[in-house]
Amino acid sequence: MLVEQIMKTEVITCKPHETIESALKLLHEHHIRHIPIVDDHQHVIGIVSDRDVRDASPSIFHPDPSNELKNELQTIMTSPVLTIHPLDFVEEIASIFYEQEIACLPVTKANKLVGIVTEKDMLYTLIQLTGVHVQSSQIELKVINKPGILPEVTSVLGRRKVNINSVLIYPYEADQRYKILVFRLQTMNPTPTIEDLQAEGYEVLWPNMPGIET
Template sequence: MLVEEVMKTEVISLKADETIETALKLLNDHHIRHIPIVDEHNHVIGIVSDRDVRDASPSVFQVEQDKEALQNKLESIMSSPVITAHPLDFVEEIASIFYEHEIACVPVTKANKLVGIITEKDMLYTMIQLTGVTVQSSQIEIKVIDKPGILPEVTAVLGKRKTNITSVLIYPYQPDSTYKVLVFRLQTMNPMPVIEDLKRAGYDVLWPNMPGMEQ
């Protein structure tokens, strides 16, 4: 899945010489948490979060004259440089950027110009979609030897029942690196016939692991 498929294209941005007060109003009015800061060519030069604005805003207990802090320019509080993504980047790669850099928002640029934005909430929802949990289905986890061609071998067994596969995930089997775990979500509420087929074919079904299902 590409970033352009999940990014928001209606992006609210500001210039570096605009005020903290302006940013505060936009954050509150539009219920957003980040505002990219751009130059006259729409190049991203910084980013401001709701936390940046909150930290720079005077306390409600301060006297009125101290509220002139709201007139400070955004360049005084913006974070720079900014990590950006391209519309044709893979979502999975951008997810790793969110994790590694502990950020909550990535502006999307094309030809160095701001064209979109993707937030951690967008990313989480996308990851949920990729796992297939939004579709009524059953999950099966299978331990298999880590070798080329193992995935089509297993899907061939699943295909005998003509059950629709809504998602496939693969992750390492931690106790032994010579194995990996295949996680299938199947569009059926009764996975037992498929599980029986897998067991007859010699595969180790880790989940569901219910009484009476031991090999």
């Protein structure tokens, strides 16, 4: 999946000379947490978060709070800004969110702002990729880590003509000779499929259903 498929293209922006007060209003009006700061050519030169604005806002005990809010955004913005491209893979930018501990990434093309991706967008995308947003049953298998194992297993699943909503593969930490396959099937009764898998010698880790050996 590409970034252009999940990014928001209607991006609220500010110029560096605009005030903290103006950013504060935009954050509240549009219920957003980040505002990219751009120049006259739509180049991203900084970014301001709701936390930046909150930290820069004066205390209620300040003699003249309005003066603090008149400061320019360029005095509090984070710069330079890490950006991504519309044709980057979502799976790859997920690692950027994790490793850099950031909550928002502007999307640029030819050095111009074209969109934005937030951690909430990433979480929603993960929900879609795993298929948990639709009614389904989850089956987890421990299989030998060898080429061709996935089509072997899916051929067994195909006997029941059940749609596969998603497939996840991850290592079996206890023994690297194996891996775990996680299927989400479009059925509320996975028992016949589980029985087929076990009949072929596959070890079903989940569900551990009463009356079915696993």
